[in-house]
Amino acid sequence: MAVLTLHYPVHTLDGKEILPSGTVLSDTVIEEVAARGKEIRSPALPAMEFGTVRRDLLALTGRGVYRTIFGDEAEYRGLIRLMEMPWLPLPVLKSIGYYKWNDPYTYHHILLVFALSSHLARNLLDGYEEILQEAAAGPFHDFGKICVPLEILTKTTALRKSERKALEHHALAGFILLSYYLKDPGVLAARIARDHHERRDGSGYPRGVLLSSRFVEIVAACDVYDALISPRPYRESTYDSRTALDVITAMAEEGKIGWDVVQVLVSHHRKGKPHPEECKVSFEKRGQPPEGNLYGISLDEDGPA
Numbered sequence: 095m096a097v098l099t100l101h102y103p104v105h106t107l108d109g110k111e112i113l114p115s116g117t118v119l120s121d122t123v124i125e126e127v128a129a130r131g132k133e134i135r136s137p138a139l140p141a142m143e144f145g146t147v148r149r150d151l152l153a154l155t156g157r158g159v160y161r162t163i164f165g166d167e168a169e170y171r172g173l174i175r176l177m178e179m180p181w182l183p184l185p186v187l188k189s190i191g192y193y194k195w196n197d198p199y200t201y202h203h204i205l206l207v208f209a210l211s212s213h214l215a216r217n218l219l220d221g222y223e224e225i226l227q228e229a230a231a232g233p234f235h236d237f238g239k240i241c242v243p244l245e246i247l248t249k250t251t252a253l254r255k256s257e258r259k260a261l262e263h264h265a266l267a268g269f270i271l272l273s274y275y276l277k278d279p280g281v282l283a284a285r286i287a288r289d290h291h292e293r294r295d296g297s298g299y300p301r302g303v304l305l306s307s308r309f310v311e312i313v314a315a316c317d318v319y320d321a322l323i324s325p326r327p328y329r330e331s332t333y334d335s336r337t338a339l340d341v342i343t344a345m346a347e348e349g350k351i352g353w354d355v356v357q358v359l360v361s362h363h364r365k366g367k368p369h370p371e372e373c374k375v376s377f378e379k380r381g382q383p384p385e386g387n388l389y390g391i392s393l394d395e396d397g398p399a
């Protein structure tokens with residue numbers, strides 16, 4: 095596997111540089127970052143108790159198709175209890191407030207991926223309670239976006255290739271920052287930040303490895319699904335859930351994610367919530383992406399802005 099080099103610096107929310115651009119990311123470098131993290135002391139809090147997270151999450155999960163997905167009341171109450179478990183250091187939680195005020199799309203996205211990935215994990219993973227505790231996944235899979243300029247995060251037109259590269263920096267930046275704040279590069283939350291854009295067939299980034307963690311795969315699928323069905327600054331209308339499920343199904347057909355993840359996601363769209371194994375996934379692609387869709391599209395440097 096190629097040795098990774100940082101193309102941009104990694105800094106904390108208050109501007110302290112953790113690693114400069116050009117750093118070669120050896121194991122020693124990452125261990126040294128985690129060791130530096132051990133020197134800082136910060137109070138910790140459950141993510142659900144930070145700011146208006148609980149209130150906003152309850153509102154977001156009650157809207158649009160999420161109302162169906164989270165529609166079983168008893169199941170939902172259990173899910174909220176699970177989501178109350180992870181405690182995180184305050185500097186990490188502050189990123190939630192940063193997104194809320196500077197990039198509300200990302201703020202909504204991280205809360206919904208938190209809820210959706212926890213929901214699917216309950217169906218798909220043995221020992222999900224411990225996994226979710228360690229993962230604190232949703233709010234922090236995109237933690238590294240604090241190192242991406244806001245002009246890029248909130249751009250309303252297609253990204254240029256150089257801007258996409260700057261955006262993709264968030265995966266490694268999140269890994270380094272969570273290794274620092276959680277004082278351990280092996281912790282699941284840091285690995286999710288690094289690997290949630292990897293795919294089972296090795297076609298993702300930043301490392302292009304074969305994705306082998308089931309939970310990271312769940313986060314990866316929820317990440318794409320929410321990015322499609324939720325509002326984004328760069329498009330006027332969202333994907334409808336049928337078209338978004340078509341995209342997720344195509345990802346499974348191409349070997350990028352597992353079929354069971356698709357099945358569980360589809361079963362949560364159905365009334366009466368059939369058992370995932372009894373839930374037939376339609377291979378017929380009937381949806382239509384919204385007009386003017388720019389999802390995943392990059393322009394050459396000399397293309398129109």
Ligand SMILES: [Fe+2]
Pocket residue numbers: 235236264290291317
């Ligand atoms: Fe991401």
Ligand SMILES: [Fe+2]
Pocket residue numbers: 203207235236317
């Ligand atoms: Fe994301």
